[in-house]
Amino acid sequence: MSHLTHTPSSPAVFRIVDLFAGPGGLDVAAEALGHRVTGIEWDDNACETRAAAGMDTFAGDVRDYRAADFPHAQVLTGGPPCQTFTVAGHGAGRRALDEVLKYIAQLHDAVRSDETPWHEVEGTWSGISEELRLKAAEADTVKALKREVEATRSVTRKAVRKNLAEHGCSTEEIEIALKTLEAPLALVRRDADLKSLFDGLVSLEKSLDAHRVRLEELGDERTGLVLQPLWWVIERSRRPGLVPYEAVVLEQVPAVMPVWEEYEKVLATLGYRTRTQMMHTEAFGVPQTRRRAVLMARFGKTDVPELEETHHRYRPGGVPTASRDADRTDTPLWGADEESVGRRKRRRPKDPWVSMEAALKMAKDIALDLPDLDLPDRPAFTVVSNYGTGGDPAARGRRDHDTPSSTVTGKVSRNRLINKATNTDLPRFELAEAGVLQTFPVAYPWRGRDRSQQIGNAVPPRLALHVLRHVLEPELSEKEADARLEQAVAKLENWRPPSEPAKIRRREDLEGHPLTGR
Template sequence: MAAHVLGYRTTGIEWDAGACTTRNEAGMDTFKGDVRQYRAALFPLAQVLTGGPPCQTFTVAGHGAGRRALDKVLEYIELLHNAVCAENADWKEIFRTWRQISEKLRRKEIEAKEVKERKRDVEELRGTVRKAMKDRMVQLAYPADAIKDVLKGLKAPQRLEFQDADLKGLLKEFSDLNDELVKLKAVLEELGDERTGLVLQPLWWVIERSRRPGSTPYEAVVLEQVPAVMPVWNRYAEVLASLGYRTRTQMMHTEAFGVPQTRRRAVLMARHDPAAPLHELRPAQSLPTVDETHKRYQPRTSNIASAGFAALQLEPSDTGRERPRHSWISMRAALDSARVISEARVHNRPPFTVISNYGTGGVPEARGRRDHDVPSATITGKVSRNRIVHMGTETDLPDPLCRFAPAEAGVLQTFPVAYPWSGNDVSQQIGNAVPPKLALHVLVRVLEPELSDEENEARLEKATADLENWKPDKPVKYRVHGDWKGHPLTAR
């Protein structure tokens, strides 16, 4: 979306049917399918690679599965890096390394599929046994409260005891199934899942374009994901530097770029510079950072009015010069601006509070709350479940004001109010998206580095206005693998 309003032609590869339907309605060129079935060589005229591979659960907290997943991905990246940097590196050897990694991941995926099928069977059997226990307790005239307590106690079945022989047998069967489930889950954690391979796809596309005979490197690469993926981007940057790219990794706070929402994104930016001496291509720091244009939201200390661009503060940039930073933008300011464009798509609400579908501080019942005059909390795939109440109360606004409509949730992601959200699971599509306004800042910095500060600011101001007032072109139909004829990036 951001590339479109900046005047760049884009082609997407997407396997989610709902997202493809939305892209069709928005007039966006799309290939529908699994990205692993495509190759960089199929799009020889593409100049820029952008993407957001699925976010692995790379957290180092909890039972260690995330740590193992992260370590495995970093291990594969290191193997590719070694192949690229080997003395007298040969394309056949590089490709052989990738094939070995891909085959290992494919075998794990097949094994994981079999384990998942067994896991589903065990869960179904456990449910059947649970129902049999409930029916037996009813036959034995157990009080309703006692039955309820026993069923709750099945979370730790080893603590339960019964005198009835049938219940004893059923409990033993349930416990055995429970133990098998624990083992199956441990196996799945060790195997990982298909997202591991998908996280590696952008790197392989860059390597293929850089090392495959007859190919030319991408001019620029931009990748983003949740904060936990930053270690992957930092390792990516090392590989890209060895391929002749200047790089920068940056943790970006969306509200600091004019997005009416607090959300953090880990971003990798790279620009090919074959003339630069190798020693200057230091990973993750040879491109300048993207300057923040707005203040970060501080929920406990911020008392600034949220009129959008009213408040300014001078803060030093990485270059040392002072740049003005506007106040963050509130939900109310963003929705009011969008309502000027389309009253039909944005409701007029009294002062309101949004109550999140999620708990806070690890307490499910402690729902997060944000008032209308501050930025939204992170928009997720559950945005349609958030309640909207009269400010400072628990009283829901009347229907349909009590929930954000798709267009409104999209506006909080900085999509234009006219964006044609379509297909299945629209809320998930919106929650998965990168805020286009954030993307504007990144793309202008990476794709147009020759702009002066003043030109950069003017470019962003115009692009932001174009984004807000954007309307879709005529709908298109997505393509599928093999439908290359006449496509502008395939030279066929």
């Protein structure tokens, strides 16, 4: 049942299963478009928020469920937890990326032929899963050993400090000795215990280094998670008795783009038309600068064109463009060159990017009708980030009220707000305000612990709304698409939670669910 003020009209209602669903960023956007979402989420805090928001939720690890559990789902979405991937260098990030790409290639080989029996395809996945399980188990053992060594090192360092202090060493001399792992030679010659302590420290550091190297070699358990959406698509495409998803939408941080590009190759083999795109959130009406790597796919012969930006991108020192003149000075999208950008014909002029001031003013106006929400008046302000910039931790990033916010993270509640007129501190962002900067409705009911983290980790609903409309309703004309977006944005902004929370389901509750067919 919808919790929107008005029942939305929709060309078609899709049933969506959302992996790693978080607090409901995609769900509330889909609801504004009239679609139905069932999310899978392991974090209890996010599940509390989802329940209060009336979102249909199965709690637990995505790996404990499978595509066959939800045969009536028509669309797969998700944002698997990210790890540090990098296409440069030979460090842990490069190794993690190479490992993921290796597994994707194995899965691709398994599905290249339509004649490959399902049990062989499933066997490939089982082999990958078992390899990852064994690595995770060994990593747990290594982590435990590492913690033991760290505890012993801490005790040894205290003993060294005490011994050197008794020998009359200054605080600075002690710190240098601990950093270099070398005690003054004269003291070592006189004190066998001190020599033994430093020999022990050297040995402990070598042991810790060995454990760190081994952990990097074993990789990150999130490797298996980033493969889950691909396996769900494969299972729906090749498992006897199931049919392919009609559409797939996946999003994550920019570093995951090489993974999505490899996904594309497998999805093409399975009969999908795909598009990857690096999206700037402020270019879709989000009052925040943030980049997301998005994979969009449709099954069959329907192409997925590039999603056109509706708003200007933010540039430091710039001003929001007041006119709706076409902006042809944008930097290319990820993977595009200047020539191809110049050839693209923009269908419509762009709107100005949305500032924090405009978003918070709108939220305060809506909150006047919400008895339990009293948002503060916000004079002209500057946000001083909790993070440094340009590699300097002390150089805190700054954004003024009339610009989009910097990327909203789990530390958004730590950002300082300074009155521009008086240079005095203002109250920090309320949770509702932080949610609004992510384009959640001002009435969204944040619950549980780590609420700032929930907000920072979520997909911005306004971005999700654009992507879902684009992928699920390709048949709409430009005029119809604009009307759909305008209607959905209004419903998103004015969304209200249900009077009663939704039930959080567990795996044992699959029986009788609309998507299970049981």
